[in-house]
Amino acid sequence: MVSAGMRAAAIVAAMAIASGAAAADGGVKIGVLSDMDGLYSGTAGPGSVEAARMAIEDFGGQALGKPIELVSASHQNKADVGAAITRGWFERDHVDAIFDLNNSAVALAVANLARAQSKVVVYTGTASSALTNEACAPTTVHYVYDTYALASNSARAVVAGGGKTWFMVAADYAFGKMMTENVSDVVAESGGKMVGTVYHPLDTADFSSFLLQAQSSGADVVALGSATHDMVNAVTQARQFAITPAQKLVAMLVFIQDVHALGLERAQGMTFTTGFYWDRTEATRTWSKRFFERMKTMPSMIHAGTYSAVMHYLQAVSEAGTTDGPTVAETMKRLPIHDFFAENGHIRPDGRMVHDMYVVTVKSPAESKYPWDYYKILATIPADEAFQPLAKSSCPLVKK
Incomplete structure (x- = not known):
């Protein structure tokens, strides 16, 4: 059949x-x-x-x-x-x-x-x-x-800044599961702790139950292992539930189209890792x-x-x-x-x-001078440091 x-x-x-x-x-x-x-x-x-x-x-x-x-x-x-x-x-x-x-x-x-x-x-x-x-x-x-590069660079910076306890809200499929695994590993290696995780269906309109679980956890950080519309919806609703500024909201995968959809008023101050920015050079x-x-x-x-x-x-x-x-x-x-x-x-x-990968933060409306002028580059992560070390790879093609 x-x-x-x-x-x-x-x-x-x-x-x-x-x-x-x-x-x-x-x-x-x-x-x-x-x-x-x-x-x-x-x-x-x-x-x-x-x-x-x-x-x-x-x-x-x-x-x-x-x-x-x-x-x-x-x-x-x-x-x-x-x-x-x-x-x-x-x-x-x-x-x-x-x-x-x-x-x-x-x-x-x-x-x-x-x-x-x-x-x-x-x-x-x-x-x-x-x-x-x-x-x-x-x-x-x-x-x-990949999830390792996004998680390792962003999560280390947040833990170093005082975000010790984490709650993960992630998409319920391969991407969200791997992002959660990578974030959990990096947080633990950096001296933090993952206190809870919840998975949402792909293309979710209502994040209320997931965000309320994150809020009630009391975690310092609410991390989003979601992308595009899901991430935008989660950020918008997190602000409605007043999760911020009491808890730090960290989106692990952000595209410039997401910032455009959110608008600088809502997106300003978001910090994340990206592989490209149109206005860099x-x-x-x-x-x-x-x-x-x-x-x-x-x-x-x-x-x-x-x-x-x-x-x-x-x-x-x-x-x-x-x-x-x-x-x-x-x-x-x-x-x-x-x-x-x-x-x-x-x-x-x-x-x-x-x-090379780039740690960026979203500008405020006052800082943006022309259309799509959205990011400030905070740091450039060299190619040999940005991704999982080859020595840690479980790929059978890699000679140990």
């Missing part, structure tokens, strides 16, 4: 094939698999497709002497749908590489297929650090951020303004990372002279990454692309 999810996947995949057309024999075909119209679509989705398109255009539109093709589809935040689309892309449609995967449960399902099919998959929108630990594969790359501004002209929003770190990852993949294909997954993945790991997104990036044996 065919499930509703499988039927939906078949329909979405067919739409992607129709929009992308059949790949030219021997050419390069790239897929962007993302949430195209759900709660995560504003920070990835159509913007990731456009970022990939920009990279293809800037590369010259051709690789190995033939046009580069781009297909896209929505995984609907369902692991079975994402896996079905991926299987069809790999086995029937000859897609060479997939990017984005902005849902950890979907990404973990796709990781198994990438391993079995020896195809390149680059997680530019995924958070779970499991992807470079037990779920790592020879042809997969985790590119932009002249190079980031130049590319981001091009993106804004097309999408009418400044790019999230997923959008910028997708452009960088697609460009790096195409450079590796050109260098290797083939689309063979293992060969291209090995070439990607050998070539350094130096662009507006990552000035000192490289891919480790576990598939983790390490690059």
